[in-house]
Amino acid sequence: MSRKAKIIIRNLTKAFYKKQGSVTALDDINVTINDGEFVCIVGPSGCGKSTLLRILAGLETPSIGEFTIAIATDGENRPLQSMVFQERGIIPWLTVEKNVEFGLKMRHMPKKLIKERTAYYLKKTGLEKFSSLYPKELSGGMKQRVSIARAFANDPEILLMDEPFGALDEQNKFILQEELLSIWSETGKTILFITHSIDEALLLSDRILLMSSQPGKIIREIIVDMPRPRKIEDIRENPVMAGQFVEIWKHLQEEVQRSRREDE
Amino acid sequence: MKRDDKAVRYDPFEIEQREWKQRQTKERLKQLLTIASPLFLLLMWELLSRTGMIDIRFFPPPSAIMGTFFGMISSGEMASHIGVSLYRILAGFLLGVIPGVVIGLLMGLYTPIRHFVSPIVMALMPIPTLALLPIIIIIFGIGDLSKVVTIAGSVFFPVVINTAAGVINIDSIYLDVAKNYGAGKLDFFTKIAFPGAMPVMLEGIQMGQAIALLTIVAAEMMGATSGIGYLIWVSYKAFLLQEMYVGLILISFFGYLFSLLLRGIQKKLLPWR
Numbered sequence: 255m256s257r258k259a260k261i262i263i264r265n266l267t268k269a270f271y272k273k274q275g276s277v278t279a280l281d282d283i284n285v286t287i288n289d290g291e292f293v294c295i296v297g298p299s300g301c302g303k304s305t306l307l308r309i310l311a312g313l314e315t316p317s318i319g320e321f322t323i324a325i326a327t328d329g330e331n332r333p334l335q336s337m338v339f340q341e342r343g344i345i346p347w348l349t350v351e352k353n354v355e356f357g358l359k360m361r362h363m364p365k366k367l368i369k370e371r372t373a374y375y376l377k378k379t380g381l382e383k384f385s386s387l388y389p390k391e392l393s394g395g396m397k398q399r400v401s402i403a404r405a406f407a408n409d410p411e412i413l414l415m416d417e418p419f420g421a422l423d424e425q426n427k428f429i430l431q432e433e434l435l436s437i438w439s440e441t442g443k444t445i446l447f448i449t450h451s452i453d454e455a456l457l458l459s460d461r462i463l464l465m466s467s468q469p470g471k472i473i474r475e476i477i478v479d480m481p482r483p484r485k486i487e488d489i490r491e492n493p494v495m496a497g498q499f500v501e502i503w504k505h506l507q508e509e510v511q512r513s514r515r516e517d518e
Numbered sequence: 519m520k521r522d523d524k525a526v527r528y529d530p531f532e533i534e535q536r537e538w539k540q541r542q543t544k545e546r547l548k549q550l551l552t553i554a555s556p557l558f559l560l561l562m563w564e565l566l567s568r569t570g571m572i573d574i575r576f577f578p579p580p581s582a583i584m585g586t587f588f589g590m591i592s593s594g595e596m597a598s599h600i601g602v603s604l605y606r607i608l609a610g611f612l613l614g615v616i617p618g619v620v621i622g623l624l625m626g627l628y629t630p631i632r633h634f635v636s637p638i639v640m641a642l643m644p645i646p647t648l649a650l651l652p653i654i655i656i657i658f659g660i661g662d663l664s665k666v667v668t669i670a671g672s673v674f675f676p677v678v679i680n681t682a683a684g685v686i687n688i689d690s691i692y693l694d695v696a697k698n699y700g701a702g703k704l705d706f707f708t709k710i711a712f713p714g715a716m717p718v719m720l721e722g723i724q725m726g727q728a729i730a731l732l733t734i735v736a737a738e739m740m741g742a743t744s745g746i747g748y749l750i751w752v753s754y755k756a757f758l759l760q761e762m763y764v765g766l767i768l769i770s771f772f773g774y775l776f777s778l779l780l781r782g783i784q785k786k787l788l789p790w791r
Contacts, residue, residue, distance in 0.1 A: 311698050337698045342691050347713040347790045356709075357699040388790040408699065 257288040259324060260444040261310070261412060266319035268305055279305045281469035283319070287412075287444060294447045294455035295463045296502060298509045302470025303448045307414050310446065311337045323411055333361065336410040341421040344389050344400045351376065351385040353400050357408030375403040378437060395426035399433070406437055415447040419454065428486060431457055435483065452502045456480075456489050464505055467513050474505065578760045583767065586760040600768065603734055603745040606662055607772075610669025611730045615723055618677030622719070625678070626685020627711060639678060647671035648736050655741050665737045665745075672733045673726035680722025684715030717791065720784050727780055731773045 268280040279302040287293050295303045308314040310321060312335070323334045336357060337343075344353050352359075355372040376382050379399040389397055398418055405413055419427045431454065438445060449455050455462045456478055464474035476498055480488070489495045560580045566572045567579040590596040625632040647654075647668050654671075658664040688711065696710045738747025746765050753761035 311694075313694050313697060333700060335698075337694075339691060339695065342689065343695055345692055345695060345710070347716075347788075348709070356695075359709075360696075360699045360701045360705055390790060404699075 257290065259286045260289040260291070261285070261287040261321065261323055261446065263310075263321040264319055266306075266309070266316050266321060268302070268309060268314070269317045278469035280309075280316075281471050283470075283472060285463065285472060287446060289324070290442045290444055291461065292438060292445045292447065292459045293461050293463060294449055294459035295465060296449060296452065296455050296506070297465030297470070298467050298506055298513065299450070300513075301465045301467035301509070303465055304416055305470070307337070307416050307446065307448055310412075311335060311414050325411060330409070331361075333357065333408055333410045335412045335414055336405040336408040338398075338401045338405045338413065338415040338418045340417055341394060341397065344397055344404070346389050349386050349388055350381055350392070350400055353389070354381070354385075354403045354407050356404055357410075361408075371407050371409070375407040378406075379403045379433065393426075394422055395430060398422065398430060402430075402434060402437070406441065406443070410443075412444040412446065415445060417448050417450065420450065427454070434458070439482070452499055452506075453486065453489065455502070456495055456499060457484055457486060462502070464502065466509055468516070476502070576759065578763065583760050583763045587764045587767075590761070590764060596764075599744060599746055599749050602662070603738065603747065604772070606665045606738075606745065607669060607730050607734050609662075610666040610734070611673055611727065613666060613670035614673025614730070615677050615726055618674045618722070618726070619681050619719065622678040622681025622722075623685060623711070623715070625682040626715060627707070632682065632686075636682075639675065643675045643679075647733065648740075651737060651740055660741055660743075665734065665742065668737045669730050669733045672729045676725040676729065677719070677722045680725070681715060681719045684718030684722075685711055687718065688714035717788055720780075720787065724777070724780050724784075727776050728773065731769055731776070735769055 263283050263285045266280060266283040267278065270277045270279055283306065295306070297303050305314065309316050310323075325334075326332065345356070348356065351372060354376055355368050358368040358371060373382075376385055379402060381396070381399055381403060384392065384396065389400070392400070401418060405415075419430055422430065435458065447455075447458060449458075459478055462476040462478060463472050464476065465471065466473045478495075478498070480492065480495060489499075563572075563577065564579045564581060567574050567577050587596070621635065625635050650671070651664070651668055654667050655664045658667050692710055692714060696706050701709065734745070735747040735750060738745040739751040742748045746768050750762050750765035750769075753759070753765065
């Protein structure tokens with residue numbers, strides 16, 4: 255498989271300076287993510303995975319090191335990346351439709367294109383009927399659909415997702431995960447996805463990056479090569495996957511215990 | 519296999535409907551209480567005054583005050599007092615709100631402006647504009663302008679502070695969204711900063727409205743020859759307490775009316791709340 259590299263991260267380090275003790279949030283991260291790949295980052299909370307995503311999203315600058323996002327050569331005018339934020343990421347004073355078209359509007363795309371693409375993704379995410387409602391009238395799952403539709407409608411080179419389903423109940427989570435996979439396979443976008451949930455990572459990703467905390471490092475890489483479409487019951491039944499689950503679980507436990515020891 | 523049809527059967531919808539009706543009745547009762555409370559107060563006043571429990575010279579019964587009010591309307595003097603005061607309130611209100619919103623937005627958006635302007639605002643705010651009235655009259659004359667300026671000065675502060683606070687307190691996640699999706703300066707202002715600051719800004723304007731009414735009465739008492747405040751002051755000095763109460767009730771009425779009006783505007787402007 256000769257897939258092209260889409261995201262290249264080289265020697266990326268992020269430290270936060272504080273008078274009462276500085277923190278190395280990310281320590282010498284080196285990763286290459288291929289075009290069209292779905293990669294999940296799993297790690298204990300406070301391991302710097304959100305910081306990594308925020309750096310790629312242009313919301314924070316690295317202390318040392320660099321990253322590049324390859325631009326497709328098909329002549330389309332695309333933004334480098336769009337982010338799907340945690341639950342509160344949709345703007346409460348804009349209607350569902352205005353939220354979905356937000357990125358396109360900000361880039362001043364032609365009106366016709368904005369309309370078409372917004373309508374397409376509203377339909378795709380089942381939000382058509384709710385297009386003129388305000389977010390306060392939506393359930394948590396619906397809000398995250400808006401957030402996903404907004405990111406895909408913007409047609410970026412890569413998508414960054416920061417625990418987008420973290421606050422949802424199990425049933426809604428499964429439904430949205432399936433919907434996301436269906437849009438992903440249709441668009442072939444490269445996705446970098448942060449999660450706490452091992453099940454979620456196994457269900458969604460081609461590759462899982464395990465992170466340690468304080469300093470945040472990528473310490474392990476797990477290839478998930480189970481054929482798609484995947485179902486949660488397949489993952490539970492498959493012995494290889496079960497083994498991987500336990501492996502990640504043990505790693506997370508060790509990390510949590512290690513950081514607890516260091517705190518004491 | 520015949521079931522006993524005579525047994526009592528409960529229709530769940532019927533039960534729910536009955537409870538729904540009870541809730542409706544309770545809601546209506548609450549509304550009734552809201553309307554009844556000022557009426558109750560007036561009725562008590564009327565009774566106490568008429569029976570001589572409270573001194574009729576200081577607390578003439580509301581019915582007598584109403585009579586005086588209609589008398590003043592038909593003589594024509596009322597309309598001009600009301601008109602003049604309303605003009606001063608409105609002009610002063612706008613003259614305070616507009617610069618308050620503009621400066622507040624600038625303070626919220628640009629940190630250097632905020633750090634430079636906010637000490638000035640903080641230092642000037644505790645000075646009651648009314649204490650400056652003599653100077654304002656010297657500069658702007660005894661006419662309408664001095665009252666308009668006095669009101670504007672009082673209205674300005676709550677508006678400027680709330681507008682700046684409204685911008686500063688916008689949840690940072692929306693700033694991240696704007697940045698991540700590439701919002702330019704103008705788009706950031708129109709799509710994020712202004713609508714995001716709107717709720718707190720409108721609270722400030724609501725406060726400004728209340729302050730405008732407080733200020734007009736005092737300003738018209740001190741240096742005016744017309745207006746509701748003047749009417750209250752002159753009637754009080756001549757011990758025409760019924761006329762004085764007419765003035766007080768007018769202020770209370772307009773305050774209530776403006777509050778309702780602004781609440782209505784607020785609902786229209788903030789459909790997303």
